Amino acid sequence: MHFSVVQRILGVLLMLFSLTMLPPMLASLWFGDGELIGFTDGFILTLGLGLAIWAPVRRRHQELRVRDGFLVVVMFWTVLGLTGALPFMLSESADMTITDAIFESVSGLTTTGATVIIGIDHLPRSILYYRQQLQWLGGMGIIVLAVAVLPMLGIGGMQLYRAETPGPMKDSKLTPRITETAKALWYIYLGLTVSCALAYWGAGMTPFDALGHAFSTVAIGGFSTHDASIGYFDSTLIEMIAVVFMVLSGVNFALHFLVVRRRSLGIYLGDSEFRLYIATLGLVTLMVVVALYGMGIYSDWSEAFTQGLFQAVSIGTTTGFTTTDYSLWPGVISILLLFTSFIGGCAGSTGGGIKVIRFLLLIKQGMREINRLIHPSAQIPIRVGDKTIPRRVVEAVWGFFALYVASFTVMYMALAFTGLDLMTAFSAVGASINNLGPGLAGVGANYASLNDTAKLILCFAMLLGRLEIFTLLVLLTPAFWRK
Template sequence: MNYSIIAYIIGSILKLEAVFMLLPCITALIYQEQSGFAFLITMVICLIIGFLLTIKKTGNKVFHAKEGFVTVALSWLILSIAGAAPFVISGSIPDPVDALFETVSGFTTTGSSILSDVEALSHCMLFWRSFTHWIGGMGVLVFILCLLPLTGGYHMNLMKAESPGPSVNRLVPKVQSTAKILYTIYLGMTLLQILLLLIGKMPLFDTLCITFGTAGTGGFGIKNSSIAGYSTYIQVIVTIFMILFGINFNVYFLLLTRKFTQAFKHEEVRYYLGIIAFSTIIIALNTKHLFQNIGTAFQQSAFQVGSIITTTGYSTTDFNQWPALSKTILVLLMFIGACAGSTGGGFKVSRLIILCKTARKELTLCLHPNAVKKVKMDGKAIPHEVVRTTNIFLFVYVLVFGLSVLLISIDNFDLTTNFTAVAATFNNIGPGLEMVGPTQNFGLFSHFSKCVLIFDMLAGRLEIFPLLILFKKDTWKKF
């Protein structure tokens, strides 16, 4: 285990987090809020620890997969703890467990909240709360890769450990260049949404916070009604960008490099858009009696489908009151999730495709035992290693999910509440159903259950294994 490089990267992340906290400090100055001092105190602490960890340049920059998993897991834990400090110091969320839950929910782009009155927070706290979505959306380690001159190909292990999906590929030969391209696309789409929302006469502060939540597919609202109080134009723009941020960023790179044929043949994206279209139509027809006309039903259905499948979690209506068919579809979409290589969470459409094609292959082999059939995606054979890891991921995913539901059932809430609470946090969605529905919050759970759900949010964002590997004894052996 190369402890020196791990410490160096964690120190760099703490310094970067201190820089990010300048923005809520500026917000506090603009609105003349005293709670901004909490960010200054946290910045000083982060900078001191960060400089102590990076003051000595590491000579050994060898970075294997083990270091990649450990660094990513520890980085997200430390990032979340430091990010929660301003809430505790300012008294906005005085309970450390609640503050950590809110911050982890932000960085993991989950959007689940323990707050019953969001509007009671100061502007700088609301800004930081939403900005954590944007930071965590593409991944803080991916941002670090843009800046740190790690040698060799070892830093690909960082990107693989943090990026969602069954496999991660370079867009260009250099990993550092790949990270820069990803963040350029991410920033460009963010700025475009800000512009379009401003055209819709949305206040600048609201525009920034809502865009951060959309880009990171997080879903923290700055109003108790989430997005319901905004115009139809704004809701439509948010719907479109939620769906766009749920698309594999490789597709945008292909479009930018004018490889249109490859982009439009991307199998995962076609299934992703097809699932959205099909779900929207079914839910719109099922809920049309709840709205003024069929057009409104389609618009509201598209928003909620886009919000749930991309794991954003914004809401424009209380879908907990929708018919059982519509709620069932939304729960299924929670598990499907967005595309691999996007800012969205969930199981990922690509994994679902691989599992379905693997099942079809096995059925064929039952009928024709001597047949030679490969699982393909986008016309290319999927390596056996990817199929194997997908199957293992499904097993561990179900195991962690079931255990989490069992553990939080100690609080003695109903099954729907417990099941959808874990589904919402583990898949980084935000709202669930019943007592954790879109008009409710997660403050009702005990500290123990909140800790379980915090683990689920981190495990869901980091695709389980980087977090689980921390509990393996062999991980911490130096050689």
């Protein structure tokens, strides 16, 4: 373990992150909302901390190994969550405790979208912008951004990229150089963000709301500049624009890259994960729409369709936008939507959840075991498209699923022990580990009523989900620390 190179990279990344507080400072000056001092202090403290970490080892240059990459990623996201909380803690308008500030920061950076703030409409504009920006930066991962723009990380870039990028198949690069790969991902991410912002603006949002909601839509985050979320605008056009960009952002960004490079939309339909992703969202939408109309929640088919489609896509992609409080719908619909978030988006997307490709492999593995009961001696490979999946990948998926279930159970019981009712505890853990945001029962609207212990447990769940279980839990094993 090369602790000096880990320390050097962590310092550089913190100094880089401190620069992200400059736009909110400019926003505070522009709107004159009195938050300039808080953001300035946050910038100075974060920059100073990064400098203090980097300076003692600035001349140490060693190759970054795989284990070093995992440590950098986990330490960075942890420290980032803490330093990202500084503007919330230093803001007099937000009036947040340390725990609440950390919760809001971690929720934003992990693109979870759970909030402890009541009265979002009354927050200063610069704070509102900062919340949205946190999600946008966390969406693709600021680690990937650092790999794209900092040549000094070039030699160890692949280790950071593999540790941070979600999904079971991380070794395939879009371009020969990892720096070019990260840049390609960010160009697509930026292009979707700009297109989404322009579409929102054209549909009637103010430029401020359009930019803020574009940040959280493409990041699959769910933070909004209003308490009523997308429902504030009461516009079917805006809701449908959100649906389109939520679906696009839940697709593997490598697939977007191939479509752009080869100029063929047929590449989408040729991808097994994409087909299952669309089929899942379509089936859930159909079930929700029929249930909403059949149970008399909406008496008009068009309203049932728009409400059902929006919530199915928003929850299914783990975005977490709402047009109504879906937790107040009949229990069977709410639970169906929550369970859909466990599947989540595609690997290599900004979505959360277990990921569609893993569910596809789990289904295929289950079918293979059934066939083996009938033909014990048969050699039955698992295929996705025209590729045979290596045994190692299938084993990793099963390992991920086992750790996911075990982690979920432990945190669920821990929340229950803090005094939460079982439905609140279950949905809170599910919404956090899947990076969804809104839950059911006591966390349907926000997380403000939870005790500090529960909030910290959920912060861990958010990080666990964002870093896809293995990246975080590997640091808790004795083998990781052995020489």
